[in-house]
Amino acid sequence: MTASRVTPWIAALVLLAAVIASLFLGRVNVSPVDLVQGMLSPNASLAGLVVTELRLPRAVLAILVGASLGLSGSVLQGLLRNPLAEPGLLGVGNGAALGAVLSIYYGLSTAFPLTTPLLGLVGAVLAGGLTFAFGGRSTLTLILAGSAVSGLTLAILALALNFAPNPYAGYEMNIWMLGSLSEKSWDHIALAAPFIVAGLAILATMGRAVDALSLGEVQATSLGIDLDRTRILALLGVGLSVGAATSVTGSIGFIGLVAPHLVRPFVGHQPSRTLLPSALLGAALLLAADIATRMINTESELRLGVVTSLVGAPFFFWLVVRLRKVAP
Amino acid sequence: MMARALRSLASGVAAAALALSQPAAAAPQRRPMHIMSMTLCADLLLLQLAPRDRIASVTYLAHDGAEALFPGADAGIAVNHGTAEDIIVERPDLILSDDFSSAVTRRLARRIGAPLVVVRDARTFEDIRKEVRLVGAAVGEPARAEALVARIDADLAALAAKPGRPPRRVVAWGGGDSVPGRDTLSDRIIEAAGAVNVAARPGLGYTSFDVEQLLMADPDAVLFGGGGVVKPSLRDDAGQHRAIRQRYAGRRIVFNDTAHTCGLPQSVRSALDLRRALDALPDRRPVR
Numbered sequence: 001m002t003a004s005r006v007t008p009w010i011a012a013l014v015l016l017a018a019v020i021a022s023l024f025l026g027r028v029n030v031s032p033v034d035l036v037q038g039m040l041s042p043n044a045s046l047a048g049l050v051v052t053e054l055r056l057p058r059a060v061l062a063i064l065v066g067a068s069l070g071l072s073g074s075v076l077q078g079l080l081r082n083p084l085a086e087p088g089l090l091g092v093g094n095g096a097a098l099g100a101v102l103s104i105y106y107g108l109s110t111a112f113p114l115t116t117p118l119l120g121l122v123g124a125v126l127a128g129g130l131t132f133a134f135g136g137r138s139t140l141t142l143i144l145a146g147s148a149v150s151g152l153t154l155a156i157l158a159l160a161l162n163f164a165p166n167p168y169a170g171y172e173m174n175i176w177m178l179g180s181l182s183e184k185s186w187d188h189i190a191l192a193a194p195f196i197v198a199g200l201a202i203l204a205t206m207g208r209a210v211d212a213l214s215l216g217e218v219q220a221t222s223l224g225i226d227l228d229r230t231r232i233l234a235l236l237g238v239g240l241s242v243g244a245a246t247s248v249t250g251s252i253g254f255i256g257l258v259a260p261h262l263v264r265p266f267v268g269h270q271p272s273r274t275l276l277p278s279a280l281l282g283a284a285l286l287l288a289a290d291i292a293t294r295m296i297n298t299e300s301e302l303r304l305g306v307v308t309s310l311v312g313a314p315f316f317f318w319l320v321v322r323l324r325k326v327a328p
Numbered sequence: 329m330m331a332r333a334l335r336s337l338a339s340g341v342a343a344a345a346l347a348l349s350q351p352a353a354a355a356p357q358r359r360p361m362h363i364m365s366m367t368l369c370a371d372l373l374l375l376q377l378a379p380r381d382r383i384a385s386v387t388y389l390a391h392d393g394a395e396a397l398f399p400g401a402d403a404g405i406a407v408n409h410g411t412a413e414d415i416i417v418e419r420p421d422l423i424l425s426d427d428f429s430s431a432v433t434r435r436l437a438r439r440i441g442a443p444l445v446v447v448r449d450a451r452t453f454e455d456i457r458k459e460v461r462l463v464g465a466a467v468g469e470p471a472r473a474e475a476l477v478a479r480i481d482a483d484l485a486a487l488a489a490k491p492g493r494p495p496r497r498v499v500a501w502g503g504g505d506s507v508p509g510r511d512t513l514s515d516r517i518i519e520a521a522g523a524v525n526v527a528a529r530p531g532l533g534y535t536s537f538d539v540e541q542l543l544m545a546d547p548d549a550v551l552f553g554g555g556g557v558v559k560p561s562l563r564d565d566a567g568q569h570r571a572i573r574q575r576y577a578g579r580r581i582v583f584n585d586t587a588h589t590c591g592l593p594q595s596v597r598s599a600l601d602l603r604r605a606l607d608a609l610p611d612r613r614p615v616r
Binding site: 026027028030044046049050053054055167175182183185186187298299300301 | 389503504505506532535536538539540541543544546566568569570571574575
């Protein structure tokens with residue numbers, strides 16, 4: 001069996017190990033026996049409640065969000081032929097954060113809870129649409145337009161922060177943007193999962209297109225790839241999956257950048273082969289980061305987005321150094 | 329609970345009105361006539377201690393807090409945004425601020441000759457007495473301040489006279505980011521109500537206490553902030569977590585945020601309200 005065939009299985013095993021660890025590790029030390037008994041027992045117990053209503057939904061959400069980020073990063077790096085591409089590059093993550101923040105702080109989510117993920121999605125799709133409308137003609141313009149849209153959404157987010165109804169709301173807005181899986185429940189999963197799964201399904205079909213694009217846009221077109229359709233599908237897939245994920249968890253950076261690079265040495269440089277392992281490893285990385293937020297005992301909760309950034313930023317430096325070495 | 333809260337509010341307003349109608353016997357000769365408050369907690373003390381026509385302005389945050397505690401008390405009073413420029417526009421003869429007033433604010437206050445009185449955060453009922461008397465003396469209404477202190481003492485005496493049932497274990501929770509632990513006003517209110525704050529740990533004030541810690545601490549009731557200055561926000565979402573809904577159906581007690589945020593006579597009244605709400609809680613079997 002070749003390394004490229006084994007890699008998805010290894011990534012799946014790493015993910016499974018992370019899931020098991022996430023069920024047994026938390027801020028409160030509950031004995032594994034109590035947790036297993038709580039899971040299996042039909043009678044409500046505190047240990048059962050902790051595992052079924054807190055740790056399990058948290059793990060499921062981490063898998064969905066991490067897979068969205070990993071798969072989106074992998075597709076975008078292939079589509080844009082840029083090793084630094086990640087979901088944030090198209091502005092969809094910031095767009096989702098903007099939509100969600102507006103719904104929360106101007107009272108819409110109180111009237112109708114679905115408005116937070118829905119507005120998050122609307123924000124993601126609008127930001128992605130804007131990116132495509134301005135930069136959809138070529139890879140370079142798409143990246144530039146994505147940066148412009150990111151800047152614009154960040155500016156509007158800052159404006160929302162500026163006009164927060166009160167200082168407490170401003171504080172909460174800041175904290176929310178640091179990203180977290182804490183206090184998420186099955187309700188959040190029910191709201192976001194349909195969109196995330198739809199986005200993942202779209203992105204999963206893009207293997208052939210990103211393979212063809214690795215040869216260049218002209219060659220891809222000659223191989224029958226409709227570039228406009230491919231870009232629209234990629235934006236839609238990233239918008240749905242990362243948009244829905246961000247609207248529930250807040251902004252989580254670097255997973256989309258790091259996961260494809262970690263699997264690439266094992267599967268070779270055919271972009272389609274990185275898709276599934278990137279999704280699995282993205283999920284495992286996010287779960288591991290979430291476990292770290294629970295285990296590092298701090299007076300204030302260490303936010304998930306902070307952990308992924310602290311770990312991801314050095315990786316970014318490493319990537320730059322590596323690119324400098326291989327660049328002609 | 330709601331009816332009791334309204335009754336409590338009504339009696340609070342009546343007491344404040346009574347205090348305001350009393351002659352200021354011990355008032356000094358020259359009382360400030362154009363008082364400006366630049367911080368929420370000072371706003372709420374000022375509104376209870378000085379007549380409206382002597383208040384130049386309160387902060388934009390005061391309205392929601394006043395509506396929750398003594399509706400209408402801020403009607404017709406101008407609003408400021410706590411900036412140094414507000415001082416130039418209003419030219420007050422007394423400024424109430426907090427420890428975080430900027431150097432520019434302090435310099436401008438000196439320039440226009442207005443005393444700047446610092447109203448500090450209250451963590452204990454003794455702190456509240458101190459701040460009430462401080463503001464009362466500054467605005468030239470010491471008798472009104474004493475009336476409010478008497479009300480605080482009466483409420484504390486009422487709490488002490490009727491010890492609660494075996495202490496209930498509670499937590500004031502609005503998401504796990506910042507939960508009042510030991511050495512906070514909320515902790516003192518919970519303690520005065522005859523309950524035990526399960527988030528209180530030595531050496532920690534406001535601390536993180538996530539939903540998992542909450543469930544495993546297994547409190548008898550969860551207290552959620554409502555009304556006041558904190559509008560719809562993420563903590564409402566956190567309070568709706570399925571595990572909490574499931575475990576604490578019928579065991580959620582709503583308290584007034586403002587009375588827990590600022591040290592006010594109403595903070596003590598909030599302890600009385602909490603005592604009544606806890607007394608009304610049914611017993612339950614612990615689940616392990």
